[in-house]
Amino acid sequence: MYALCDVNSMYAACEKVFDPSIRNRPVVVLTNKDGCICAACGIAKRMGVGKKFVPYFQVKKELEAVGAVIRSSNYELYADLSQRMMDTCARFAPDINVYSIDECFLYYGKHASPPSIGWETLATKIRQTVWREVRLPICVGVGTTPTLAKVANYAAKNVEGFKGVAVLDKQDVRKAVLSQMQVTDVWGIGKRLGIRLNALGIHTAWELANRDPSQIRKAFSIVVENTVRELNGQVRHSWDTVRAAKKEIYSTRSFGQRITDYQQLRSALASHAETVAIKLRKQKSLAGSMTLFATNSPHDDEGYFRRSYFHRFTVPTSDTCNIIKVVEAAMSQLFKSGLRYYKCGVGLIDLHDQGLVQFDMFNPSIDNPQLMACMDTINAKYGRATVHVAAKGFEQKFAMRRAFLSPQYTTKWSDIPKVIC
Ligand SMILES: [Mg+2]
Incomplete structure (x- = not known):
């Protein structure tokens, strides 16, 4: 059984955590340098404002008219609240796989x-606990495969009758939900694939689930075949490699054996960093920020230990050298001697389209795309990591324009909320 926990409108929700005065107001979050809208809360969406990727200056008046709260993206805060949410969720299962920031x-x-209390009560408990401890609203979907857990989460969010929680353990519920779901709402089925499926008369998720998997494989690919099988309860995704969302790239994995050694942890993190860098270049994106974590098991006797490290790149990058270099800096915070590490991971967030990044006049990019292209070609031809890198480069922190930035409530001493009573 799988459960998928997903925060509703993550970035906007994070902005509301430490500022209850804006909880019932429309909140819109802007991208780096306050250029475009990158997220909006449910209230803003219902008001018809906060469409993603629209330049801020174009809709400034419209946002003012509805009294929208504007915030610059505060990735330090989002990454830290994400860790807290994951910590809470981890207590409710033998194993957890962080799939994206939310x-x-x-x-x-x-x-x-x-479980003795039943799946639905357990899912409700997870949802309530995350709200109580972190003040983030999540939906929980439970299903027999990762894809069905995703479907259940969709139902928990969008289908009437489910209040933030859905369990797809019965045939009739599965059928009812899948029939209401567009095929493009299924995990991994994009717009283009949707058009081709529509042409074959497949419009709903239920219609896709009822197709012959081997024929789907012939017409499309093994990936779509796997989706059909997963919709029918057959697990095809391997636990550690559930494909990450495009807006962030995560690579996390539990160790076969517990790690206690500094060098081993460092090389594990470096290998994750390399994996995410390769994926990043494959999808032609650049990363603005990076988050790393290392943890023991929440079920260990010694108590749960989870540390994370956040890094913002001066200039968005896709260069493995720049990305791996962050591992070096993170190690002093992530490593605690004597601890038996169970899992670690690396996430690239705040992704930008390669062609659309606005560069900084005073901080030229130090990426070496030719070298990376050369490395990728060699590795594609002769196998992964035939050539790899040693850390290099330098770091500059240059203040970015973030006029509406909320405080770093949880990661900066001066920003910790004060309670006067
Ligand atoms: Mg979400």
């Missing part, structure tokens, strides 16, 4: 029998 899969075993 989503994680929980895994309960192959033929897990329902």
Whole structure:
């Protein structure tokens, strides 16, 4: 059984955590340098404002008219609240896989029998606990495969009758939800694929689930075949490689054996960093920020230990050298001697389209795309990591334009909220 926990409108929700006065107001978050809108809360969406990727100056008046609260993106805050949310969720399952900044899969075993309180009560409990401890609103979907957990999460969010929680353990519920779902709402089915499926008369998720998987494989690919099988309860995604969302790239993995050695942890993180850098270049993006974490198991006797490290690149990058260099800096914070590490991971967030990045006149990019292209070609031809890098480069912190930035409530001493009573 799998459960997917997903924060509703993550960035906007984070802005509301430490500022209850804006909880019932429309909140819109801007991209780096306050250029475009990158997120909006449910209230803003219902008011019809806060469309993603629209330049801020174009809709400034419109936002003012509805009394929208504007915030610059505060990735330090989002990454830290994300860790807290993951920590809370981790307590509710034997295994957790962080999928993106606001989503994680929980895994309960192959033929897990329902917990004594039942799946629905458990899911509700996770949802309530995250709200109580972190003040982030999440939806929880439970299903027998990762794809069905995603479907359940969709239902928890969008289908009437589910209040933030959905469990797809019965045939009739599965059928009812899948029939209401557009095929493009299924995990991994994009717009272009949707058009081709529509042409074959497949419009809903239910219609896709009822197709012959082997024929789907012939007409499309093994990836779509796997989706069909997963919609029918057959697990095809391997636990550690559930594909990450495009807006962030995460690579996380639990160790076969516990790690206690500094060098081993460093090389594990470096290998994750290399993986995410390769994926980043493949999708032709640049990363603005990076987050790294290392943890023991929440079920260890010694108590749960989880540390994370956040880094903002002066100039968005896709260069493995720049990305791996952050591992060096992070190690002093992530490593604690004597601890038996169970899992670590690296996430690239704040991604930009390669062609659309606005560069900084005073901080030229230090990426070496030719070298990276050369490395990628060699590695594609002769196998992964045939050539790899040693850390290099330098770091500059240059203040960015972030006029509406909220405080770093949880990561900066001067910004910690004060309570006067
Ligand atoms: Mg979300």
